[in-house]
Amino acid sequence: MSLIPLEYYTEVFINAVLIISIIVLVHTSGNTGYEVRSRRFNLAAVFFVFILLLLYMGLRPISGYYFGDMLTYARNFETLTSGGFVREKDLGFSLLFKFSSMIMSVEWFFLLCAFLYILPLYIAVRRWHHDYAFLAFLALIGSFSFWGYGTNGIRAGLASSFFICALSYRKNIPVMIGWLILSLSFHKSMILPILAFALTFIYNKPKTYLLGWFVAIVLSASMGSFWENLFMGLGLSDDRFSNYLSNTENLHQFSRTGFRWDFLLYSSVAVVVGYLYIAKFKFKDKFYHQLYNTYVICNAFWIMVIRVAFSNRFAYLSWFMMALVIVYPLLKHKMFRLQYSKIGYVLFIYIGFTYVMYYLLVAR
Incomplete structure (x- = not known):
């Protein structure tokens, strides 16, 4: 049983991200970005939010009504667990699906999917932005499509995260190609x-x-x-x-x-x-x-x-x-001038738009 009622699960995430964007706005308005405390704030925040998001998304209750295709994935997973056959057209995801069904429960499978969805984004922003990766990470998780493709269109979400991680290896072509192949294998x-x-x-x-x-x-x-x-x-x-x-x-x-x-x-x-x-x-x-x-x-x-x-x-x-x-x-x-402060405003506006779009198009 979830501590948060299912009907409010997505809404809690949307509001939490908005609150974080407000905290970031206050932080960036009071700092230049060059202070030691700014770096410490960003380094601590990106790790803290990564862990909280992983647990919140990965341990969500199984529901087809609130999380779309999640129930279909769960039923197919149980079919495999009981020795049945499930046809998956995407080779990479099919292998992950079948291997997971042999060694873990369906709840652990969804936690694994959340990990594979979020970790490549974390890796990419850390490679690009180092001490200030949190600001890019917040923009990614505050995007209009982020939550939906982590809880509903899971294969496409995983594939897109692998693609973003591939881009972060732009200067290492073999590794980049490996991530791109993995991305394609999860969703054509x-x-x-x-x-x-x-x-x-x-x-x-x-x-x-x-x-x-x-x-x-x-x-x-x-x-x-x-x-x-x-x-x-x-x-x-x-x-x-x-x-x-x-x-x-x-x-x-x-x-x-x-x-x-x-x-x-x-x-x-x-x-x-x-x-x-x-x-x-x-x-x-x-x-x-x-x-x-x-x-x-x-x-x-x-x-x-x-x-x-x-x-x-x-x-x-x-x-x-x-x-x-x-x-x-x-x-x-x-x-x-005062670019660090302006980044905070950009993030707040960007995430604020996601907030408005959610209540206009999804929650109504």
């Missing part, structure tokens, strides 16, 4: 961000990709369902890809379908802010250009299929990178 949809990232090694001009993003909006808005039918006909992925494009069941999960201008506006924040870092503030970090271009490519693809019932699943292929696009330059490059 990761082929899109992987190919997009690979493309940036060949061509890495943000202005060109930004232009392509605007073209995608025009084409999607003007040509209706043509692009969904085209991609479905090409069979770019397995059966799940076609199902996402054509499925009309469970539309009650969304306030409406069609061209989602509200979600497009949300996506555009990272597009605009990232380009301002590059063009206006001259942030000439080659890796950041690759990260930004990867986000723009993946988001442009989602725009092309924006009308489908489950387009949020395609949106996630860019949204999971949004926090990095917004926060990474602020922790790498001096752009503003």
Whole structure:
């Protein structure tokens, strides 16, 4: 039995992250970021929040009503435990699923999944930002899609975390490729961000990709369902890809379908802010250009299929990178006077938007 009623479980997480962002805002407003106490605060906070989040997410009660696919995973796990057969199309996740069923209970399996979801993010931000990793870590866990893909779309969540960890090994190509293969083995949809990232090694001009993003909006808005039918006909992925494009069941999960201008506006924040870092503030970090271009490519693809019932699943292929696009330059490059304080405001606004979106779209 959970100490926190299931109906409030997600809400407690959302409110806790908002409270942490307020604490960070107070901290950054009163410090420059160069003090020893600032480093100590960040080092202690990132470890403390990592442990608390792992336990809170990993030890959540099993529920299909509140955590979507979690119950399906649990039933399949019990089937394997009792000697039955479960077909999983993603090899990496299938191996994890089968091996776990032989040595642990289903409760330990979900704790393991939470660990594998959160740890790669922790590793990535520590590699990029060292003593100030907590600020990037908070942005990642405060993202609109973070909780849902840790408790519901678990395979896709794990795959995206492996992808982010892969990016942190940008200068160690063999290790990076290993993480990318692992990511793809957990969810085939990761082929899109992987190919997009690979493309940036060949061509890495943000202005060109930004232009392509605007073209995608025009084409999607003007040509209706043509692009969904085209991609479905090409069979770019397995059966799940076609199902996402054509499925009309469970539309009650969304306030409406069609061209989602509200979600497009949300996506555009990272597009605009990232380009301002590059063009206006001259942030000439080659890796950041690759990260930004990867986000723009993946988001442009989602725009092309924006009308489908489950387009949020395609949106996630860019949204999971949004926090990095917004926060990474602020922790790498001096752009503003009193920048440490401004980082606190950016985090508060970013997480505050997640808070508002939750109560507008999910909790109502």
